[in-house]
Amino acid sequence: MSLDALQNLPLAGPGLHVDTSPEIRAMYATDQGPVLEYIEPLAVVWATSVRDVQAVMRWATESGTPVVTRGAGTGVSGGAHATPGCIVLSLERMNRILELNAEDETAVVEPGVINADLSTAAAGHGLMYAPDPASYRISTIGGNVATNAGGLRCAKYGVTRDAVLRLDVVLADGTLISTGHRTFKGVAGYDLTGLFTGSEGTLGVIVGITVRLRYMPVQSCTIAAFFPDFPTAAAGVLAIGAQRVQPAILELLDGATLLALDEVHGSSLRHRGDALLLVQTDGFGADAEAQVVRSVLTELGGSVTMEGSEEAEHLVELRRHSRGDPVTGRVRVGEDVAVPRSSLVRYVAELERMAADHRVKLKVVAHAGDGNLHPTFWVQDGDTDGRQRLDAALDESIRVALALGGTITGEHGIGQFKLRWLPEEQAAELLELQRRVKTLFDPAGILNPGKAVPGV
Structure with missing residues (x-):
């Protein structure tokens, strides 16, 4: 079946839009992750309804065309990179908040809703959507669900999976299913909602999301503590x-x-x-907890803000953008590992040793509350063997994190870039089981092939 046939599918409502222009194909060829091989899609398709998505998937199954589903393209692991012979299915125009129930503390949204827009809508009811990745102002809820995104508040409120109650999903053959429940508790059957959350578009296309909202804190206190060295701050x-x-x-x-x-x-x-250690307490006990935090960090030798939190809150906003600041004249590689909190100080020291051993520069930011670190190694442009040393440092950072009981990704997903490391974390039997799950949901292998699990 041709792309012209896709363009002319009979759909309800305003229908979908197909663009095959070189400019659009290039624009949607990659997300923000490292590009291993640049490939442009055959076309970019925008859906505006569930029925649109169902029609696209039926067409894709009949024609054997791979489909890469995309939100805002803010992923950093290559999960939305185009693959050979694919179309990119954009859900960014499915951006309605369908329901916000203040009494039930839930919201039902389409996948293209921007994270920050949901939080703004919830705030009018004294509620908030807790998961807050650094890209929350531009990333979509659907993309957050697909990667099980984390964020700054996840140490207390959990990652995206902890907020998702129910999903509407279009399978590879166009079948629409609903998983989960609207209640906070519910244990009927296998947890397919949890399975789809973090599946990176390899099992189905998420077209509807019911999330749990949280109470907006009545008070918050933000503390900034500067330390003479990084290991002490980690302590x-x-x-x-x-x-x-x-x-x-x-x-x-x-x-x-x-x-x-x-x-x-x-x-x-x-x-x-x-x-710098940034700490925010919230709720009715925010002041009391902040006093404890200030005392503890002062005893460790930190220079701690003692009154007001305006500067500290500004520093939190700077932190949200600390990995994405523009840098010229440098080649850099970075990762998203997590280690048990008890290993945090040791892992920080190991990262500093790696940087010295491989003669590369290092910077680290971390969601320290749950042991999720983002180390970035870099060298100046023109360093003759700099790229090889960077890759060696990155590989070692993964091996050491695993040796400490950690994981290769705390919140960014596997995508395309991290496939090479997944067998180092997960046994062959576990990988094979995941491949079987993929085959069950996507027997033709058309949903985001080459992502999330090796060999599919």
Whole structure:
């Protein structure tokens, strides 16, 4: 079946739009992840309804055409990169909040709804959508679900999976199914909602999402603590936990990250320390918890903000963008590993050793509350064997994280880029079981092939 046949499918409502122009195909060929092989899709298709998506998938099954589903394209693991002979199915125009039930504390949204827009709508009812990836102002809920995105608040409120109650999914053959429930509790049958969440578009196309909302905190206190070195700041994370305080936000930035922020924003953070720990407490006990945090971090030698939180809140916003600041003249590689919190200090020290051993520069930001680190190694342009040393440092950072009981991805997914490392974390038997699951849902292998699980 030809692309012309796709263009002319009889659909309800405004229908879908197909574009095969070189400019659009190039624009939608990749997300923000590393590009292993640049491939352009045959076409980009925008759906505006569930029936549109069903029709596209029926066409794709009949024609044997691979489908790469895409939201805003903010992923950083290559999960939305085009694959050979594919179309890109964009859901960005399915962007309606269908229902917001303040009494049930739930919302029903289409996959193209922007994360921040849902939070704004919920705020009018004294509620919030808790998952808040750094890209929350531009990333879609559908993309967040597909990658099981995390965020700054996930240490207290959990990742996307913890907020998803129910999903509407179009399968490879166009069949529409609904999984899960509208209630907070529900254990009937296998947890297919959890299975689809984080499946990166390899099992079905998510077209409707019911999420749990949370109460907006009545108060929050944000604390900034500068430390003379990164390991001591990391130790502050464990010290806070030892006092049984659960911050909503607990973020860690090293000296190189502070310097990079200074260069972009004209600030002077690096002069105040070689590491920054940002802590936000919330709820009715926010003040009491903040007092405990200040005391603990001061005892560790931190320079701690004692009054007001305006500056600290500004620093939290800078943190959200600390990995995406424009950098010229550098080649860099970065990752998204997580380790048990008890191994955080050791892993930080290991990262610094790796950078020295491989003669590369290092900067690290971390969702320290749950042990999720984003180390970035870099060298200057023109370094003759710099790329080889960067790759060696990156590979070692993965191996060491796994040896400490960690994982190769805390929140960004496997996508295309991390397939090479997945067999180092998961046994062959487990990978084979996942391949069987993929085959069950997608027997023709047309849903986002070459992503998430090796060999499918």
